[in-house]
Amino acid sequence: MLLDKLNNKKSYLCSLMEKRVRVRFAPSPTGGLHMGGVRTALFNYLFAKKHGGDFILRIEDTDQTRFVKGAEEYIIEALKWCGIEPNEGVGFGDGPHKPYRQSERKELGIYKKYADKLIASGHAYYAFDTEEELNDMRKRLEAAKVVAPQYNAVTRQNMRNSTTLGEDEVKKLLADGTKYVVRLKVPRNEEIRFNDIIRGWVTVNSAQVDDKVLLKSDGMPTYHLAHIVDDIEMEISHAVRGEEWLPSAPAHILIYRYLGLEEQMPKLAHLPLILNPDGNGKISKREARFPVFPLSWQDPRETAPYIGYKESGYYPEAFVNILALLGWNPGNNEEIFSVAELAELFSFERVHKSGAKFDPEKAKWFNQQYLRKQSDADLAKAFKPLLKEKGYEKDEAFMIDFCKLVKEKVQFVHEFWDHGKYIFEAPTSYDEKVITKKWNAQSKEVFTKVLETFKSVSDWKMQPIHDAFEALVKETGKIDMQLLRVLITGVAGGPQLFDMIALIEKEEVLKRLEAALSKL
Numbered sequence: 043m044l045l046d047k048l049n050n051k052k053s054y055l056c057s058l059m060e061k062r063v064r065v066r067f068a069p070s071p072t073g074g075l076h077m078g079g080v081r082t083a084l085f086n087y088l089f090a091k092k093h094g095g096d097f098i099l100r101i102e103d104t105d106q107t108r109f110v111k112g113a114e115e116y117i118i119e120a121l122k123w124c125g126i127e128p129n130e131g132v133g134f135g136d137g138p139h140k141p142y143r144q145s146e147r148k149e150l151g152i153y154k155k156y157a158d159k160l161i162a163s164g165h166a167y168y169a170f171d172t173e174e175e176l177n178d179m180r181k182r183l184e185a186a187k188v189v190a191p192q193y194n195a196v197t198r199q200n201m202r203n204s205t206t207l208g209e210d211e212v213k214k215l216l217a218d219g220t221k222y223v224v225r226l227k228v229p230r231n232e233e234i235r236f237n238d239i240i241r242g243w244v245t246v247n248s249a250q251v252d253d254k255v256l257l258k259s260d261g262m263p264t265y266h267l268a269h270i271v272d273d274i275e276m277e278i279s280h281a282v283r284g285e286e287w288l289p290s291a292p293a294h295i296l297i298y299r300y301l302g303l304e305e306q307m308p309k310l311a312h313l314p315l316i317l318n319p320d321g322n323g324k325i326s327k328r329e330a331r332f333p334v335f336p337l338s339w340q341d342p343r344e345t346a347p348y349i350g351y352k353e354s355g356y357y358p359e360a361f362v363n364i365l366a367l368l369g370w371n372p373g374n375n376e377e378i379f380s381v382a383e384l385a386e387l388f389s390f391e392r393v394h395k396s397g398a399k400f401d402p403e404k405a406k407w408f409n410q411q412y413l414r415k416q417s418d419a420d421l422a423k424a425f426k427p428l429l430k431e432k433g434y435e436k437d438e439a440f441m442i443d444f445c446k447l448v449k450e451k452v453q454f455v456h457e458f459w460d461h462g463k464y465i466f467e468a469p470t471s472y473d474e475k476v477i478t479k480k481w482n483a484q485s486k487e488v489f490t491k492v493l494e495t496f497k498s499v500s501d502w503k504m505q506p507i508h509d510a511f512e513a514l515v516k517e518t519g520k521i522d523m524q525l526l527r528v529l530i531t532g533v534a535g536g537p538q539l540f541d542m543i544a545l546i547e548k549e550e551v552l553k554r555l556e557a558a559l560s561k562l
């Protein structure tokens with residue numbers, strides 16, 4: 043009883059002491075941000091929102107050889123378009139932890155201190171091996187049939203580093219300015235255990251972990267050291283990142299441990315991959331069946347741009363909704379969620395361990411749902427410039443009626459043209475299948491009567507046109523509506539026939555019918 047009370051009190055106190063939620067999206071500016079990266083940003087954002095925490099954008103640009111011009115600006119623009127804006131970080135405002143670009147942080151000497159600490163405590167060491175020596179080691183190990191050759195507790199013994207060289211020699215090499223890297227000294231055979239919020243407990247033997255490079259001689263840290271230092275200094279509570287980082291996590295645990303920072307270590311969450319529609323492998327930017335980037339991306343090293351979701355006609359809200367359901371589920375069958383709703387519902391407990399297959403058709407369906415939520419006036423406004431490009435301009439009332447009529451058929455605004463162009467353009471040919479099957483000896487006479495009937499309609503609106511037509515049908519017997527449609531538009535399918543006829547001006551309908559009657 044007393045123990046229970048004490049325990050309750052303890053968990054209450056612990057919850058009070060829980061760290062403020064601070065998460066970060068930490069891309070490297072090595073190219074355009076693809077949808078997998080945006081999904082990582084989104085899950086971070088949702089988690090921060092849910093807990094009233096902070097969402098930070100940190101640019102991890104320590105690997106200058108992979109730096110791509112324009113990538114950072116692209117990342118910022120993409121997050122803005124998606125409406126998942128960080129409240130702190132590069133492009134989004136400084137906080138107490140500035141700067142947020144690692145290359146700038148390096149200039150302040152932030153990382154070296156930590157590397158020095160690891161060296162001083164014997165958990166990291168200098169390695170002077172040249173590229174050639176490293177290659178020789180790899181070849182030697184391959185010849186000895188070692189499956190995954192790596193620099194580790196065994197192989198380091200035959201290499202040129204501060205664990206094998208004498209102290210004086212190391213000092214001399216350093217004083218001479220010899221190129222070096224600082225490596226993590228991973229123990230030979232030790233269980234490393236850590237808890238991942240999504241995957242649960244993970245146990246790895248240190249024999250599988252290599253002596254990761256932490257710092258290069260120019261003082262530039264690698265990702266492994268830099269992100270740990272920054273996560274600590276920026277008081278990050280949860281490190282949420284892609285599954286590809288899971289294999290490095292054991293090394294990261296060791297670094298936290300050796301720095302005496304295990305207590306402050308953020309909780310880890312490794313998100314599942316987004317797989318291509320066949321489920322074999324992760325989606326790649328070379329994918330031709332659907333966009334992979336949020337905004338069009340021109341890689342300066344390539345000639346053709348990659349077309350983005352935005353430019354393909356997706357609403358940002360639809361794109362975000364699609365991403366949210368790739369690897370997470372709300373616990374029911376609902377599928378349409380606003381960002382605010384997602385933020386309320388989101389939890390890592392509902393993030394899946396296995397990869398999420400991307401379904402491009404379903405993605406289009408999502409866009410359609412968002413399109414249907416738009417008012418006809420908004421759709422009209424959005425379609426107007428596209429129609430102008432095709433050479434047509436109509437007043438607002440017409441545009442609204444047009445959108446109302448065609449809306450059910452389209453998944454994207456630009457499809458209003460594909461599904462409604464015959465409202466603006468007279469046909470130049472007539473659906474052959476329909477004509478062959480339905481145009482017969484009586485057709486000319488019947489449709490001449492239709493033409494006459496239409497001529498007599500003075501109030502050119504759907505109902506009067508329809509009524510006049512029905513009166514004619516009563517007189518002549520059944521008239522093939524599909525044939526009527528083909529004579530006016532050239533195609534066999536489309537929106538509501540009489541609504542459409544009403545929308546096309548009277549003179550134009552008469553002209554089209556006359557033209558068809560003279561051609562057929």
Ligand code: GLU
Pocket residue numbers: 067068069070102265269281282283284287
């Ligand atoms: N810079 C890493 C990347 O580009 C970030 C990984 C992390 O979030 O820790 O994926």
